[in-house]
Amino acid sequence: MEEKRVTWAELYFDLVFVFAVTQVSGLLHHRHGWGELARAAVVFVPVYWCWVGTTVQANIRDVDNPRDRLGIFTVGLGGLFMALAVPGVDGARGVLFGAAYWGARLVLLGLIATGRGRVRRVWFGPYGVGALISGPLLLAGGLLDAQLMGGWARTAVWSVAALCDLSAPVLFRRLLAKVSYHPAHLPERFGLFLLIALGESIVGIGAPVAATHLGAAELVSVATAFVISCELWWLYFNYAADAMRHSLETAESQRDVIRRVFSYGHFVLIAGVIAVAVGFGETVAKPDDALAAGPLGLLYGGCALYLLAFSYTRWMMFRMVSPTRLVAAAAVLVLLPLMVRLPALGALVALAGVLGVLNLVEYHRVGRARRLDEAAIA
The missing domain is CATH 1.20.120 (Four Helix Bundle (Hemerythrin (Met), subunit A))
Structure with a gap:
């Protein structure tokens, strides 16, 4: 298998998540209790999973073409909306957060479902879960009254959505075993996300x-x-x-x-x-x-x-x-x-x-x- 390289479109896509990581870390500034940590983790899961979904589909497909670049940029726009919603995610912007994630997952499902051969069947797996279960759950949580149960009702619904996303690769592991992956591409991509987090540490030092x-x-x-x-x-x-x-x-x-x-x-x-x-x-x-x-x-x-x-x-x-x-x-x-x-x-x-x-x-x-x-x- 020819070694797959990270595309310029993927690197541009990552810039959205530089901003998203900054917004998530902002949830913990001046609020360090266990409740705030739990909420920040629940918010970070869909942000991270949106990035993971895009990275995996870029690994199993040839995305260096206008159609897939536009798809990646559209998912990036969803990530940008999610990042903008993070500071007010406990209030009125919860709807924007949930809707942006659901939209991004629907785009990813469309990109995967129109693939060829075995890749097309992956949509029955974690991409289907994101588009048909966790995405609607995030939107439903955002529509809940922000004050209901002290805000924990929304967090509970979003926690279920996060667990659905995180458990999908385990539930559909046999299906995912049928897909061929490019082994050089994924380590590079995840290393780049870790660099984004380390970049946030530089911001935390200097700002x-x-x-x-x-x-x-x-x-x-x-x-x-x-x-x-x-x-x-x-x-x-x-x-x-x-x-x-x-x-x-x-x-x-x-x-x-x-x-x-x-x-x-x-x-x-x-x-x-x-x-x-x-x-x-x-x-x-x-x-x-x-x-x-x-x-x-x-x-x-x-x-x-x-x-x-x-x-x-x-x-x-x-x-x-x-x-x-x-x-x-x-x-x-x-x-x-x-x-x-x-x-x-x-x-x-x-x-x-x-x-x-x-x-x-x-x-x-x-x-x-x-x-x-x-x-x-x-």
């Missing part, structure tokens, strides 16, 4: 500081947060990205790797980075202030979630644990309650230190394994 006094403490805080962002990038792109591509290329069941590692695993990875980005936004501009539990939980909890997600993906790919990342996640969680009374800069330095040690340990472990392999071949 709050840009309009404030820039003293030495603030500059050190910015530099430390940027180091953390770089360390998160290194953990994925220096080792994990190649392993994920290798797993997809060599797997007996590509369908299972796509579902477990990419669709589900990357949802957790990206959610962790978004939480860290929000934590930066609440931390960097006030390096001398002690952190409240909410921002500290987002910063450290998001980092721990990111590290734990790697252990999940490694087990799903190779049935192997990732001891270094499990230990680092445990260290982050142990440090979390100890950081409550420290200045924000101290919390940033401690987190950067844990991630720095983890990267150094993994660098030496990989280097030693490579030397042993070379010696065995020689």
